[in-house]
Amino acid sequence: MRKGSIAENLNAVSERIVTACRSCDRADDSVTLLAVSKTRPAADLRAAYDAGQRHFGENYLQEALEKQSALTDCDITWHFIGPLQSNKSRDVAEHFHWMHSVDRLKIARRLSEQRAAGMPPLNICLQVNIDDEDSKSGVAPEKLPALAEAVVALPNLRLRGLMAIPARRIGDEDQRTPFRQLAALLDQLREQLPDAELDTLSMGMSGDMEAAIFSGATIVRIGTDIFGART
Template identity: 55%
Template sequence: MSTIGDRLDTVRTRIHEAALRHGRDPATITLLAVSKTQPAEALREVMACGQRAFGENYVQELADKADALADLRPEWHFIGPLQSNKTRLIAGLAHWVHSIERDKIARRLSEQRPGEAVDLQVCLQVNLDAEASKSGLAPEALPALAEVVAGLPRLRLRGLMAIPAPSEDFATQRRAFARLREMQEDLIRRGHQLDTLSMGMSGDLEAAIAEGATIVRVGTAIFGSRRVAGRGGQGL
């Protein structure tokens, strides 16, 4: 029976091989272990294998784990939908937020980020296929939101995040990720200094890497099936 460490090694190998296959430097790709619904003990096990960055979808769950794992100081990435009444906790605890889709949320994070903290690293989430079940802004709204977020203090706009419609076809996966990459390239042409594409999960990370992913969000392939059913989320 494989252990968490074994599964983590397998994911790291997949990332390394995909990067080399597509002419990428593996060192330019960050593995984000999506740990939603997993107990703090499981994160400790993964951290013992050298993993530092963890993605959480639920505000209170991130807060509880940040407290339980304060001695290890993980790097926390918030990747779920964020309501305006929950921004203060995230502004104080997270190192990254991948899921900004409204200027109101960005403004609140900027206002509530502690003055002594380094800038909060942020990505804008795009809903590539207008799926009602997924968060994210429409592609045509992206330039305007990027202008707002780039001008806010205590935030640093790093790039884009998306969760394409699921597909088992590699070419279809690549086309979706290529669309996000092209949106980022357009923003760069508009003067934004962006370096992050948060895309790719357990089932499609190879296609994401082929199209320039710099952060891949992997949960199931590391931790196994989610411990709690019936809660939506982003980033396995």
């Protein structure tokens, strides 16, 4: 169970972000808090919205669409952060602002083709399997340059950066290692694609947020410390 109200928890997480930023000489506003709201009812999202939260991340498509219908009066930036089957890509293309978990060209092409005319480009992060874990999605680091080159050429997408969910490690310094590796991969992509707007590292969750921020995260994905344990 969460320790306080959603508003109190949001404030506590925001204070952690500011403290982490200042500890490594980063601007207080250089990290965006993405509230991971999977399995949470629309009422919880509204409570977070009323407390000032604007970015929400969802893993389950049908659940997310239902929440979007219930929260049409809220000016929310919607992020899809879970694995996506190609036959469900149209709903993400039509209803989300960000897609964090693109790891193959087939999905990227479908998202670009299905993005509705008149909508701004869909912001894309490529998911990298930074630890080569069989249980996790993501493109292998050695295949990232070719995928990025292809995605940046698609007309209705805007490649913004990289996302990863590294394995948990013991010790803050060890936890920084995969985050630094992801940051280095983004630096390499910037050299490869100098005209792309590569400004995003989506990494870090409730248990390793500080390590991620120290390593350059620009979006941290926080669920439990805002909403409590999933039901």
